[in-house]
Amino acid sequence: MENEAGALSRVAGLFSARGYNIESLTVAPTEDATLSRMTIVTRGSDEVIEQITKQLNKLVDTVRVVDLSDGGHIERELMLVKVRAEGLLREEMKRMSDIFRGRIIDVTDKTYTIEITGAGHKLDAFLNALDKSAILETVRTGASGIGRGDRILKS
Amino acid sequence: MELSGAEITVRCLAEEGVEYVFGYPGGAVLNIYDEIYKQDKFKHVLVRHEQAAVHAADGYARATGRTGVALVTSGPGATNAVTGIATAYMDSIPMVVISGQVPTPAIGMDAFQEVDTVGITRPCVKHNFLVKDIRELASTIKKAFYIASTGRPGPVLVDIPKDVTQFKTEFEYPKTISLRSYNPVTKGHSGQIKRAVQMLLNAKRPMIYAGGGVILSDAAKQLTELARLLGFPCTNTLMGLGGFPASDPLSVGMLGMHGTYEANMAVQHSDVLVAIGARFDDRVIGNPEHFYQEERQIIHIDIDPSSISKRVKVDVPIVGNVPEVLTEMIKLIKASKEKPDQAALKTWLTQIELWRSRDCLKYDRSSDIIKPQFVLEKLHEITKGDAFVTSDVGQHQMWAAQFYKFDKPRRWINSGGLGTMGFGLPAAMGVQLAHPDAMVACVTGEGSIQMNIQELATCKQFNIPIKIILLNNRYLGMVRQWQEFFYGERYAESYMDTLPDFVKLAEAYGHAGRRIDNPAEVEDALKWAFSAEMKDTLVFLDFRTDQTENVYPMIPGGKGLSEMILV
Ligand SMILES: Cc1cc2nc3c(=O)[nH]c(=O)nc-3n(C[C@H](O)[C@H](O)[C@H](O)COP(=O)(O)OP(=O)(O)OC[C@H]3O[C@@H](n4cnc5c(N)ncnc54)[C@H](O)[C@@H]3O)c2cc1C
Ligand SMILES: Cc1ncc(C[n+]2csc(CCOP(=O)(O)OP(=O)(O)O)c2C)c(N)n1
Ligand SMILES: [Mg+2]
Numbered sequence: 001m002e003n004e005a006g007a008l009s010r011v012a013g014l015f016s017a018r019g020y021n022i023e024s025l026t027v028a029p030t031e032d033a034t035l036s037r038m039t040i041v042t043r044g045s046d047e048v049i050e051q052i053t054k055q056l057n058k059l060v061d062t063v064r065v066v067d068l069s070d071g072g073h074i075e076r077e078l079m080l081v082k083v084r085a086e087g088l089l090r091e092e093m094k095r096m097s098d099i100f101r102g103r104i105i106d107v108t109d110k111t112y113t114i115e116i117t118g119a120g121h122k123l124d125a126f127l128n129a130l131d132k133s134a135i136l137e138t139v140r141t142g143a144s145g146i147g148r149g150d151r152i153l154k155s
Numbered sequence: 156m157e158l159s160g161a162e163i164t165v166r167c168l169a170e171e172g173v174e175y176v177f178g179y180p181g182g183a184v185l186n187i188y189d190e191i192y193k194q195d196k197f198k199h200v201l202v203r204h205e206q207a208a209v210h211a212a213d214g215y216a217r218a219t220g221r222t223g224v225a226l227v228t229s230g231p232g233a234t235n236a237v238t239g240i241a242t243a244y245m246d247s248i249p250m251v252v253i254s255g256q257v258p259t260p261a262i263g264m265d266a267f268q269e270v271d272t273v274g275i276t277r278p279c280v281k282h283n284f285l286v287k288d289i290r291e292l293a294s295t296i297k298k299a300f301y302i303a304s305t306g307r308p309g310p311v312l313v314d315i316p317k318d319v320t321q322f323k324t325e326f327e328y329p330k331t332i333s334l335r336s337y338n339p340v341t342k343g344h345s346g347q348i349k350r351a352v353q354m355l356l357n358a359k360r361p362m363i364y365a366g367g368g369v370i371l372s373d374a375a376k377q378l379t380e381l382a383r384l385l386g387f388p389c390t391n392t393l394m395g396l397g398g399f400p401a402s403d404p405l406s407v408g409m410l411g412m413h414g415t416y417e418a419n420m421a422v423q424h425s426d427v428l429v430a431i432g433a434r435f436d437d438r439v440i441g442n443p444e445h446f447y448q449e450e451r452q453i454i455h456i457d458i459d460p461s462s463i464s465k466r467v468k469v470d471v472p473i474v475g476n477v478p479e480v481l482t483e484m485i486k487l488i489k490a491s492k493e494k495p496d497q498a499a500l501k502t503w504l505t506q507i508e509l510w511r512s513r514d515c516l517k518y519d520r521s522s523d524i525i526k527p528q529f530v531l532e533k534l535h536e537i538t539k540g541d542a543f544v545t546s547d548v549g550q551h552q553m554w555a556a557q558f559y560k561f562d563k564p565r566r567w568i569n570s571g572g573l574g575t576m577g578f579g580l581p582a583a584m585g586v587q588l589a590h591p592d593a594m595v596a597c598v599t600g601e602g603s604i605q606m607n608i609q610e611l612a613t614c615k616q617f618n619i620p621i622k623i624i625l626l627n628n629r630y631l632g633m634v635r636q637w638q639e640f641f642y643g644e645r646y647a648e649s650y651m652d653t654l655p656d657f658v659k660l661a662e663a664y665g666h667a668g669r670r671i672d673n674p675a676e677v678e679d680a681l682k683w684a685f686s687a688e689m690k691d692t693l694v695f696l697d698f699r700t701d702q703t704e705n706v707y708p709m710i711p712g713g714k715g716l717s718e719m720i721l722v
Contacts, residue, residue: 001336002336005285006273006277006285009274009277010277013277013278017278047464047468050464051461051465054460054461055461057460057461058459058460058461060281060282060302060334060336060337061336062336063335063336
């Protein structure tokens with residue numbers, strides 16, 4: 001999208017006005033500072049996805065829309081999890097983080113903060129694998145996606 | 156030379172060739188008004204309410220095809236304009252609205268007369284801008300006009316903070332503009348056009364369903380040529396009336412909720428339906444499940460891809476500008492050796508005539524109470540079908556659509572998508588200013604006219620001699636009709652009590668008026684209103700019509716096209 005004030009609210013407004021569901025939305029400027037790139041995760045029948053694509057394209061600030069799930073693609077999401085890390089849990093948390101290729105990026109004598117990246121389902125799996133009562137706080141970015149191989153999105 | 160933002164704004168409007176600006180002043184736009192005072196390139200029309208400014212700009216745009224312009228102040232000026240903007244948005248009308256805003260340092264401070272105009276209008280504009288830097292003012296206004304008038308047209312709002320109107324910069328109006336993120340398609344896909352033409356040539360029960368897109372793109376000529384070339388029947392939506400001449404034998408009139416029996420039956424029983432600049436609105440096709448016909452194939456021509464396969468799945472989608480696509484189709488049909496099956500077509504047209512003979516628009520002509528349909532038939536007769544007719548919203552609107560047979564595009568001006576009561580009078584002002592010598596009639600109801608009645612003062616000030624045809628049934632008639640049919644005749648708040656004396660009211664504003672109680676007086680009153688003697692006078696005709704008349708046919712909500720209630 002054009003990196004214009006209000007572009008984000010046009011997209012968010014479109015989804016709420018037309019009753020489409022938004023699971024996550026990430027946005028940041030690209031290497032070309034006049035453009036920003038948004039990854040939206042949504043769900044709907046083929047007809048609904050077709051309408052969403054058309055409606056997004058119709059926004060004057062939209063440069064291009066692709067449905068990444070039409071072809072091979074990679075998606076990644078970043079999550080930070082603050083967990084209890086006392087007593088027996090301290091070792092357990094370190095081990096779980098290693099298994100999921102997380103990194104402990106902040107440590108206190110009572111807590112760890114683990115950074116973990118992957119597709120959404122991997123982050124879900126990590127949370128499921130932890131003892132619920134050990135999770136103090138989580139924050140997720142929502143997915144960013146890109147096409148596989150030579151597939152690129154250009155204006 | 157450096158110019159102030161206010162001077163630049165005014166210069167940009169002049170550069171765009173703007174003829175009229177409809178507006179209302181206030182603190183945030185005083186600098187702009189000061190520049191308007193000093194110039195003579197365009198005229199400013201002072202309305203009495205900002206909603207009317209936008210409707211007037213809208214009426215001007217619908218009657219001419221040019222972009223309408225409205226100017227309002229911040230806060231309440233902008234919020235008053237919202238209904239007008241949404242009205243234009245729903246009907247895809249090219250318009251630029253300029254709103255004042257509080258000075259940039261005050262934005263977000265809950266300043267006096269501050270509202271987030273860009274935020275409030277976002278869902279009902281094609282696009283909008285807040286100009287924070289004076290160096291971007293001229294290019295933004297250029298973009299606004301470009302976006303409003305190209306592709307699927309629509310209103311664009313430019314919000315200008317007061318300090319931006321004060322600052323100075325070099326003025327240069329961009330000659331052209333190109334936006335990498337906005338490139339409407341105009342030429343249809345040639346493969347799809349070929350497929351569509353083949354489908355038309357093979358059709359046995361063809362039907363053309365033409366909408367507002369034909370009017371908006373000035374394609375009445377091409378549509379008429381196509382229909383006549385093939386000998387195919389044509390129906391128009393409420394927004395498409397006049398796109399195909401109503402007097403042509405191939406015309407079956409309007410379709411939809413209050414469409415004719417023949418139009419709705421023909422659409423439902425067709426084997427090839429070609430939708431041209433029409434969007435399968437719920438008032439047109441009713442329930443999509445009832446509308447669906449297994450063996451019918453649909454071709455859909457529309458410039459907006461999101462109009463296609465939105466409510467109804469189509470077989471041949473063509474994204475493109477109507478006149479260009481139709482010209483291409485006509486060329487291919489003329490070049491083809493094939494012709495539609497004439498025997499099948501004859502059988503089909505005979506069937507349609509049978510449906511037509513049901514005479515679905517009949518009404519009691521012997522009544523000694525004035526029938527609204529009769530007034531409209533007489534209006535058509537006396538104006539020789541050559542008037543511009545604006546309307547408000549309700550039963551009178553539907554009767555005007557059914558009984559004033561429009562042969563030309565841009566003559567029928569009404570709010571279809573939003574259905575805004577209060578549209579008719581201010582829209583008529585815009586139409587009359589655009590066509591000073593034309594006959595302009597505003598068909599209205601006593602409910603609707605009171606929503607912008609204050610504009611009678613504007614008409615006086617600017618000598619706008621429209622003729623107001625009030626079909627006064629002392630009811631919010633359309634509401635009353637629904638209550639009669641679907642709410643057990645419980646007429647909750649649909650009776651218009653304590654009506655003013657409209658004749659005296661018109662006279663109080665400096666106009667002429669007459670009240671008409673008998674059918675025998677109808678013709679004379681209309682002749683008087685449209686006489687040479689009254690040419691320069693606004694005439695307000697208060698027709699006391701039958702209080703319980705209903706609009707037929709009617710398709711109840713949730714039903715299909717062939718499930719009409721008939722008289
Ligand atoms: C009380 C009431 C009753 C009503 N009853 C009826 C009824 O019985 N029948 C009826 O028809 N309507 C009725 N309406 C109106 C209805 O609500 C819709 O406004 C109307 O049907 C829409 O008309 P349309 O499909 O022609 O589309 P429009 O709203 O006119 O849209 C135009 C379409 O054309 C496309 N377009 C624009 N420019 C171009 C171009 N250059 N090239 C190609 N495509 C273009 C647009 O993208 C859009 O899809 C009623 C309204 C009211 C208020
Ligand atoms: C601003 C607005 N408010 C409410 C409505 C709902 N509405 C549709 S038709 C109608 C009645 C209109 O009455 P009148 O103008 O007298 O016309 P009639 O139907 O009697 O011809 C109403 C209230 C509307 N369309 N617009
Ligand atoms: Mg009424």
